[in-house]
Amino acid sequence: MFKRTEDIMTQTQIAVQREWLALQPGDTLALRGATGTRLQLATATPGDAQVRVWLTEEGQPDDVFLHSGDSYAVRGGGRVVLTVWLGTARLRLQTPAATGTRARKSALGRVEFA
Numbered sequence: 001m002f003k004r005t006e007d008i009m010t011q012t013q014i015a016v017q018r019e020w021l022a023l024q025p026g027d028t029l030a031l032r033g034a035t036g037t038r039l040q041l042a043t044a045t046p047g048d049a050q051v052r053v054w055l056t057e058e059g060q061p062d063d064v065f066l067h068s069g070d071s072y073a074v075r076g077g078g079r080v081v082l083t084v085w086l087g088t089a090r091l092r093l094q095t096p097a098a099t100g101t102r103a104r105k106s107a108l109g110r111v112e113f114a
Contacts, residue, residue, distance in 0.1 A: 019092060020042070020090045020091065020092050021090070021091045021092075021093070022044055022088065022089070022090055023053075023084045023088070023089045023090075023091055024084060024088055025084050025085065025086060025087065025088070026083070026084065027083070027084045028081065028082070028083045028084075029081070029082050029083075029091070030079060030080065030081045031074065031079070031080040031081075031082075031093075032077075032078070032079050032080075033077055034074045034077070034080055034093075035074055035075070035076060035077045035096075036073065036074060036095070036096035037073070037074045037093055037094065037095055037096065038071055038072070038073050038074075038092075038093075038094040039055070039066070039071060039072045039073075039074070039082070039091060039092070039093060039094075040070075040071040040091070040092040040094065041053055041066045041067070041068055041069070041070050041071065041089055041090070041091055041092075042068055042069065042089070042090040042091075042092070043068045043087060043088070043089065043090065044087075044088035044089060044090050045088065050086055050087045051067060051068040051084075051086060051087035051088070051089045052065060052066070052067055052084075052085045052086040052087065053065070053066045053067075053082050053083065053084050053085065053089055053091075054082065054083050054085055055072060055080065055081070055082040056080070056081050056082075057074060057075060057076065057078065057079075057080045058076065058078030058079045058080070059075075059076045059078050060075060060076070065085075066082075068087075068089075
């Protein structure tokens, strides 16, 4: 008996080894165990100022909207979900140890693309 594709895989887990991730409109990224990680947003195309990302963090009272040039520091160890709403975004994930220096590899607990 065959299973439907939807039943087999709804999320993809990855190990982040790049300094920047390119995300398209509609892409969703979930982070777990990322306390202290700084998320920095930039446009994928120089001169394109129209990038907007929605972010929600478990345990925080308000959602956040990031625009190109904005950054966000993860406060807790729960789940963080972000979705690209507008434009092609470049996202940089800097762990607490890498903040202030060039981050070569992320040490996040878990990263998922949904």
